[in-house]
Amino acid sequence: MNLLDWLVVAASCAVVFAVGLGFARRSSQKGATGYFAGGRDVPWWAIGLSNTATYSSGTGAFVMLVLVYGLSGNWLWWTSWIVWMPLVAIVWARMWRRMQIVTTAELISLRYGGSPAVMARKIYAFVCCFGFAVLIIAYITGFFAKTIAPLCPLTTWQVLLIFGGITVIYTMFGGLLGVVYADVVQFGIMITGCTVFFVLAVMHQGSWGDVLQRVQTIRPTGLTQTPPTEAIGWLTVAMLFLQGWFFAGSPTAGEGMTAQRFMAARDERHAMGGQLFNAFLALSFRTLPLIGLGVVAMALFWTSDLVKEVGAAPAGTAMLKDPAHAWGELVNASKLPHGFIGLLVAAEVAAFMGALSALLNWGGSFVVNDLLPARFGAARDRIWVSRLTTLSLFIFASAVTILFVDNMVSWFLFINSAMVIFLLPLSWFRFFWWRFNVWGELAAVILGLPLSILVWFVLDFQSRPIWQGLGLLFGLSFAVLFIVTLFTPPESKAVLKQFYARCRPPGFWKPIQAEVPLPDRGEPTAGRMLADCLLGIVAAFCLVLATNAVFVRDWPRLAIAIPVCLVAAVWLLRRVLESSKNKPTVSVSDPQNPVS
Numbered sequence: 001m002n003l004l005d006w007l008v009v010a011a012s013c014a015v016v017f018a019v020g021l022g023f024a025r026r027s028s029q030k031g032a033t034g035y036f037a038g039g040r041d042v043p044w045w046a047i048g049l050s051n052t053a054t055y056s057s058g059t060g061a062f063v064m065l066v067l068v069y070g071l072s073g074n075w076l077w078w079t080s081w082i083v084w085m086p087l088v089a090i091v092w093a094r095m096w097r098r099m100q101i102v103t104t105a106e107l108i109s110l111r112y113g114g115s116p117a118v119m120a121r122k123i124y125a126f127v128c129c130f131g132f133a134v135l136i137i138a139y140i141t142g143f144f145a146k147t148i149a150p151l152c153p154l155t156t157w158q159v160l161l162i163f164g165g166i167t168v169i170y171t172m173f174g175g176l177l178g179v180v181y182a183d184v185v186q187f188g189i190m191i192t193g194c195t196v197f198f199v200l201a202v203m204h205q206g207s208w209g210d211v212l213q214r215v216q217t218i219r220p221t222g223l224t225q226t227p228p229t230e231a232i233g234w235l236t237v238a239m240l241f242l243q244g245w246f247f248a249g250s251p252t253a254g255e256g257m258t259a260q261r262f263m264a265a266r267d268e269r270h271a272m273g274g275q276l277f278n279a280f281l282a283l284s285f286r287t288l289p290l291i292g293l294g295v296v297a298m299a300l301f302w303t304s305d306l307v308k309e310v311g312a313a314p315a316g317t318a319m320l321k322d323p324a325h326a327w328g329e330l331v332n333a334s335k336l337p338h339g340f341i342g343l344l345v346a347a348e349v350a351a352f353m354g355a356l357s358a359l360l361n362w363g364g365s366f367v368v369n370d371l372l373p374a375r376f377g378a379a380r381d382r383i384w385v386s387r388l389t390t391l392s393l394f395i396f397a398s399a400v401t402i403l404f405v406d407n408m409v410s411w412f413l414f415i416n417s418a419m420v421i422f423l424l425p426l427s428w429f430r431f432f433w434w435r436f437n438v439w440g441e442l443a444a445v446i447l448g449l450p451l452s453i454l455v456w457f458v459l460d461f462q463s464r465p466i467w468q469g470l471g472l473l474f475g476l477s478f479a480v481l482f483i484v485t486l487f488t489p490p491e492s493k494a495v496l497k498q499f500y501a502r503c504r505p506p507g508f509w510k511p512i513q514a515e516v517p518l519p520d521r522g523e524p525t526a527g528r529m530l531a532d533c534l535l536g537i538v539a540a541f542c543l544v545l546a547t548n549a550v551f552v553r554d555w556p557r558l559a560i561a562i563p564v565c566l567v568a569a570v571w572l573l574r575r576v577l578e579s580s581k582n583k584p585t586v587s588v589s590d591p592q593n594p595v596s
Contacts, residue, residue, distance in 0.1 A: 001151055001152060001338075001341055001345065002338050004338050004342060005338055005339060005345065006342060008339055008342030008345075008346055009345050009346045009349060011346075012189055012343075012349065013349065013353075015185060016166075016170070016182050016185055016186055016189075016350065016353060017166055017169070019170075019181055019182045019185050020170025020178040020179070020181075020182040020357070021170050021178065022178070040264055040265065040266065041264070042180055042264040042265055042270070042274075043266060043270055043274075044265070044266075044270040044271075044272075044273035044277060045274070045277060046180050046181065046184060046274070047180075047262070047264075047265060047270065047271070047273075047274025047275070047277070048274045048275070048277030048278040048280075048281055049183065049187050049278075049281065050179070050180040050183035050184060050261060050354075050358070051258050051261055051274070051278040051282070052187060052278050053183035053187040053190070053350075053351070053354035053358075054183065054258075054354060054355050054358040054359075055282050055286075056187070056282075056286055056355070059147075059290050059348055059351050060143065060144075060146070060327035060328070060348065061412060062287060062290035062291060062294060063294045063326045063330065064324055064326050064327070064409070064412075065294065066222075066291055066293075066294025066295060066297065066298065067294055067297045067298055067302065067323055067326045068323050068409060069229070069231050069232065070219070070222035070223065070224055070229065070298070071223055071225050071294075071295070071548050071551065072224050072225060072226055072227050072229050072548075073231075073232070073294075074287070074291065074544070075226065075232060075237065075240075076232065076236075076412075076413070076416075076466075078283065079237055079240035079243075080240045080241065080243045080244030080247050081244065081282070081540075082244065082283065082537060083241065083244025083537055084244045084246075084247035084248040084250075085278070085279040085283065085536075085540060086279065086533050086536025086537050086539070087244075087245070087248040087536075088248045088258065088275050089272050089275035089276045089536065090532045090533045090576075091248065091506070091529055092248050092262075093262045093265075093271040093272045093274075094268040094271060094272060095431070095505060096259045096262040096263055096271065097263060097265050097267065097268045097271040098268060098503065098504065099263075099502055099503050100263075100502075101263060102263065102365060102369045103125070103365045103366055103370055104124075104128075104256070104259050104260075105121050105122075105125040105128065105366055105370040106121070106369060107430075108120050108121040108124055108438070108441065109121050110498070110499050110502060110503070111430055111441075111491075111495075112437065112441065112495065113438075113494070113495035116438045116439070119442075120438050120441050120442050120445065121370055122370060122371055123445055123446065124441070124445045125366035125367070125369075125371050126366070126371065127445055127446075127449060128256075128362075128366050129363040129364070129366040129367055129371075129393065130363075130393075131449045132256070132420075132449070133359050133362060133363030133393060133397070134363070134393065134396055134397045134400055135397075135415065135419065136355075136415055137356060137359050137360070137363075137393075137394070137397035137400075138397050138398075138401040138405050139411050139412075139414075139415045140352060140355050140356065140359075141156070141160060141352070141401045142156065142405030142406070142408065142411070143324060143411075143412075144159060144163075144348065144349075144352040145159045145401075146322060146324035146408060147324060147325070147327050147328055147348055148328055148348055149328060150328030150329045150331070150332055151328045151331055151332070151341065151345060152345065156402055157398070157402060160394075160398045163352060163353060164356065164394060164398065167356045167357050168394050170182060171357040171360045171361055172387040172390045172391065176260065176361055178357075179358055179361045180264075182354070182357060185350075186350035186351065186353060187286075187354065189346060189350040190286075190347045190348075190350045190351045190354075191285075191286060191289070192347070193343050193344050193346065194290060194344075194347055195288075196343075197289065197293065197334075197336075197347075198289035198290075198292045198293050198296075200336060200340075201293060201330060201334045202296060204334045204335060205296060205300075211296055211299045212295075212552065212553075214299040215295060215298050215299050215302070218299075219298060219302045222295075222298050222302065223295075225545075225549060225552060225554065225557075226545075226548070232466075233465065233467070235465065235467040235471075236465060236466045238467070239466065239467040239470045239471055240417070240470075243417060243421060243424065243470065243474070246424035246425060246427055246428055247427075249426070249427020249428065249430075249431065250420040250423060250424055250427060256362060257359065257362045258275070258278075260358075260362055260365065261274065262274070262275070272576060276536075276572075276573075276576075279540060280543070283540055284543050284546075284547045287547060288547065291547065291551060292551060293327070293330060294326075296330060297326045297327075297329075297330050300329075300333055301326060301329065301330075324408040331344055356394075361390070363390075364389040364393060367385065367386065367389040368385055368386040368389065372385065407462075414452075414456050414462065417470055418452050418455070418456040418461075418462075418469055418470060418473065419449070419452050419453075419456075420448075420452070421452070421470050421477070422444065422447065422448040422449075422452055422476070422477040423445070423477070424474065425474070425477050425481050426440070426441065426444040426445075426477075426481060428507075429481055429485070431503075431505045432505060432506065432507025432509075433507060433508050434490075434500075434508060434509045434511060434512050435485060435486075435490055435508075436481075436485050437485055437488055437489065437491050438491065439488040440482075440484045440488075443480055443481060443484045444477065444480075444481055447477075447480065448477070451473060455469050455472060455473055456469055493512065496512045497512055497515055497516045500516050501516050501518060504518065504523060506526040507526065524579045528579070535568050535571055535572040536568075538564065538565075539565050539568035539569040539572060542560075542562070542568065543565045545557060545561040546558050546562050546565060549561065
C-alpha cells in the first residue's frame with residue numbers, strides 16, 4: 001500500500017466516523033432506551049442492512065472457507081443459518097419487540113421471579129458482556145489482522161489501536177443509532193469493493209472459464225456444491241441442521257445483536273421485515289463476490305498432495321503460510337492499481353468496524369441495564385458509564401486477541417457453533433415450556449461457556465470431526481437442563497401469567513394460557529407459524545443452492561432452485577402480510593424501566 005491507498009482508507013473511516021457521531025445527541029436524549037434501543041424507531045431496511053453488516057465481520061473468512069473446504073465449505077454455516085434465520089423472522093422477532101425490553105438479560109426478570117431471577121439476570125449479563133462479546137471481538141480482530149497482513153505492515157496491536165480506536169469513539173457517543181446507520185454505510189462500502197475486486201481478479205486470470213478449468217485440474221472436488229464431502233460428512237451436516245433449529249435464541253444470533261435491533265424496531269412488522277431482508281442479504285447477496293473470490297483463490301493457491309509429491313505446482317500457484325492470508329495474497333496476485341487497493345482495504349475495515357461497533361454496544365448494554373444498581377445516578381451518568389464500559393470492554397478483548405487468538409479455521413467453528421451450543425436448548429425451553437425455571441437457566445448460563453472451551457480447546461475436539469464436539473455439548477445440555485428443571489420447583493403462576501401476557505409465546509403454555517384471557521389481536525396460531533417457518537426454510541435452502549450453482553454454471557439446478565425460492569418467498573410474504581393486515585393496533589408504551 002502507498003500513500004494514495006492510505007488516503008482512501010482514511011477517507012472511508014472519516015465518513016463512517018461522521019455518520020456514527022451524527023447520532024450522538026439523539027441517542028442520549030431518552031436515557032438507556034434511546035442509547036441502547038434507538039428510541040424504538042429503527043426501520044426494517046436499516047435493521048436488515050445493519051444485521052448483515054454485523055455478520056460480515058471479515059470478508060476474508062469466506063475466501064478462507066472456500067479455499068480450505070471448496071464450494072461446499074459454505075455449508076458449515078449455511079446449514080444452520082437457513083433454519084434459524086426464518087425462525088427468527090417468524091417467531092422470535094415479534095416476541096422480542098413486544099416485550100419492550102432493552103437487553104436480552106432483562107427477559108430473565110420477566111420470565112422468572114424472586115431473588116434467584118435477580119442473580120440469574122446479573123450472571124447472564126456478565127457472561128454475555130465479558131464472555132461472549134469479548135471472545136467474538138477477539139476472534140474478528142484476529143481475523144481482520146491476518147486478512148490484511150499481506151497488504152499492511154501492521155501488527156495486531158496497531159490494528160487495534162488505529163481501526164479499533166476509531167470504532168470505539170463513535171460507538172461510545174453514537175449509541176445504537178450511530179452503530180446501525182454507520183453499519184449501513186459500511187455495508188455499502190464492503191459490497192461495492194468486494195464486487196469490483198471479484199470482477200478484476202477474474203479478468204486478471206483471463207475469464208471465469210479459465211478459473212474453473214484451473215480448479216478442475218488441480219482440485220476437482222473443490223467444485224462440489226453440497227456435502228457430503230471428505231471434510232464435511234453427513235453427521236456434521238445433521239448436527240449443524242439440528243443446531244439451526246435452536247440457534248434462533250442463541251446469545252450471539254437471534255438473541256444477541258440481532259435481537260437488540262428487533263427491540264429497537266418501530267413495530268413488530270418492521271422487526272419481521274428487517275429479519276427477512278437480512279436473511280436474503282446475509283445468505284446470498286453479500287456472499288456472491290466473496291465465494292467467487294474464494295474460487296479464484298483455489299485456482300491460485302491450492303496445492304494438492306500430488307503437487308507436493310512431484311515437487312511442481314501449476315503456473316501462478318503459490319503456497320500460503322496461513323489460509324487466513326488468502327484474501328490479502330489474492331489482492332497482491334491480482335496486480336491491482338494503487339488507490340483501488342486502498343478501497344479494498346477500506347471494505348475490509350468497514351466489515352470489521354461494523355461488527356466491532358455492534359459487539360461493543362451490545363456488551364455495554366448489559367452493564368448499564370442489568371449489572372448497575374437500579375438507583376445508580378441519573379440517566380446521563382448511566383450513559384457515561386456505558387461509554388466507559390465500551391472502552392474497557394475493547395481493552396479487555398484486545399488483550400485476549402493478542403494472547404490467545406490463532407488458527408482461524410478452528411476459531412471460526414468455535415465462534416459459530418461450539419461456543420454457544422450448550423446454551424441452545426435454553427432458547428426453546430424458556431419460551432416454549434411453561435415448566436422451565438430459573439434453575440435450568442442458571443445451569444445453562446454458568447456451565448455453557450466453560451464447558452465449550454474445555455471440550456473444544458482443552459480436550460482438543462477441534463481436531464476431531466465437527467459433529468462429535470457439538471453433539472457432546474448439545475446432548476449434555478439438553479439432559480442437564482431437563483433434569484435440573486424437573487428436580488426443582490416451578491415458577492409461581494403469577495410470574496408466568498405476567499410473562500405470558502407480555503410475550504404471548506407459542507408452545508406448551510396451556511396451564512397458564514387457560515388462566516390468562518387475552519383479547520383477540522389477530523395473532524397467528526402455532527400451526528400457522530410452523531408452516532411459515534417451513535416456507536422460509538424452503539426459500540432459504542433454494543436460495544443458497546442457487547448461490548453455489550451459479551459459480552459452476554449448473555443451469556439445471558438454477559432452473560429448479562430459483563423458481564422454487566421465489567414461489568416460497570412470495571407465498572411467505574403474502575401470508576405474513578395477511579396475518580398482520582387485520583391485526584388491531586395495540587399501543588404499548590415502554591414499561592417503567594429503572595434505566596429508561
